[in-house]
Amino acid sequence: MVLKTFSTTNPCIKTRLTQTPRPAPAHNMSNTICSKSQHNDRLKLGKNIVIHPFVSLQPLVGPIVIEDGVIIEEKTLITNNKSSPLVIGSHSHIQVGSTVVDSNIGRNCILQPRCKYHY
Numbered sequence: 001m002v003l004k005t006f007s008t009t010n011p012c013i014k015t016r017l018t019q020t021p022r023p024a025p026a027h028n029m030s031n032t033i034c035s036k037s038q039h040n041d042r043l044k045l046g047k048n049i050v051i052h053p054f055v056s057l058q059p060l061v062g063p064i065v066i067e068d069g070v071i072i073e074e075k076t077l078i079t080n081n082k083s084s085p086l087v088i089g090s091h092s093h094i095q096v097g098s099t100v101v102d103s104n105i106g107r108n109c110i111l112q113p114r115c116k117y118h119y
Helices: none
Strands: 002-005 015-018 043-045 056-059 065-068 077-080 085-088 100-102 116-118
Touching: 015 116, 056 065
Parallel strands: 043 065, 056 077, 065 085, 077 100, 100 116
Antiparallel strands: 002 015
């Protein structure tokens, strides 16, 4: 955390506490990855993906591959306990609070909020 001082028209606000952003995996500059998401170096990311805050990507044994155009919303947990890659197909949308464990997701799929998808 870094305490930054800035000027404002409101005399009551003098400082703001901000979190120093953690660098996202350097796969593609067109990706949007929130600094509050948890991720690992064993991720393979496509183009134009969006990862919302509080997403946990856990490639515990094998890698996680996220293809182009995928959206992963808040409070989602994706875990790979297998040696083979866990693949999330292109243009898929994983909605709020979903859990994916050891299962591949095809292209153009939508997982509804709080979905549990296990192998």
